[in-house]
Amino acid sequence: MLQDEAAAGQRAPTAVLTPPVSLEGGLAAEHRPPNLLRRVLSLFGNVRPGSDLTQFQLPPLFNMPKSQLQCYGEAVYCIGEDYLNKCAKGKSSLERFASVVAWSISTTRPALFGQAPFNPILGETHHVSRGSLNVLLEQVSHHPPVSALHATDAKDNVELIWCHKPVPRFHGTSVEAVIKGKRHLRLLKFGENYEMDSPNLLIKLLPTTGADWVGDVSIRCKDSGLEADLCYYKSHAFLGFGGSSKSIRGKIFHSKTLKTIYEIDGQWDRIVKLKDVHSGEVTILYDAKKAISGLKTPILQAPQNMWSTESATVWSEVSQAILNKEWGKASAAKKNIEEKQRKLQLERESSGELWVPNHFTVTHTKEDEWNCSPLEQSVPPAPIIVSP
Structure with a gap:
């Protein structure tokens, strides 16, 4: 059942909501610490290559x-042109698959x-609506982190x-976060x-710095017999120099015959094109x-309906301190959250209590493969909204 007031505890009115990361970088791009590379390298000074950084x-x-x-939520509810809406309006299975x-x-x-987001605490939630789309997330495990x-x-x-x-694993000159788990979209x-699947995040430390999405993504629909293979990669220009680190290529094909229908090519931060291999038409x-x-x-529309487990509330003090560049205050607030969680974990262990998610089985x-199923058939409207 959805969390009621008793389960959520006392509702906290404070929430800090910041702009999403967008093509221009959004608010997060403005909060870059000084001497960034030196500070990042110092973090991994005592970490061995191959170490799990979970x-x-x-x-x-x-x-x-x-x-x-x-x-995670912003990737669904923060969007300009609504590509999710297009999926439901396709006239044929092939048109819907391409969408x-x-x-x-x-x-x-x-x-x-x-820059990295906060690692969610156990039981943390995030509940947002955009028009008729209602989105609910819950942190169902802390070690390992599963959302x-x-x-x-x-x-x-x-x-x-x-x-x-x-x-995430440290590889000496880079950190790669493999995103395990599946996404399901049901029409x-x-x-x-x-x-x-999801692409993996590659953070390069040396010889040059950067953060890019890499790896293979498979999309399949057994109901229509269609599949797609995508590859996120860095393209190379003349003699291997230059190029785009945000390139993507792939194909859409029939599952049984493996016959290619469309070829996919472009940059995910610019334009991705679809080529009909039969007619040669490019769209x-x-x-x-x-x-x-x-x-x-x-924006927070109904603070009286917001749970105390809401991300924007749980991390409000830390987020506000970061926005104000009050690093000492941010560290103290973050430490307080972490110590409280450790205390709760010790209490559960001593009493033999097994923590159970509120919204998922x-x-x-x-x-170590994880599967999550929602307890409710539908997600209700949220107190936090994004205008369509």
């Missing part, structure tokens, strides 16, 4: 003023070197279910379920400028 603690100087749950591919690309947002997302749109008969588990009107599949530039900041295998 429990690595960042000082607030390297945090953007928002939680990872908010970043799903475009929507998947639209969830890729610019990565910021030297679940459920979104429903009654108007377009669309449902989203995500389960994300980032696994209920057509009885179609689309399953897809624009995705336009980043229309999709992820000039994004609107969420969670299972995981011996191979």
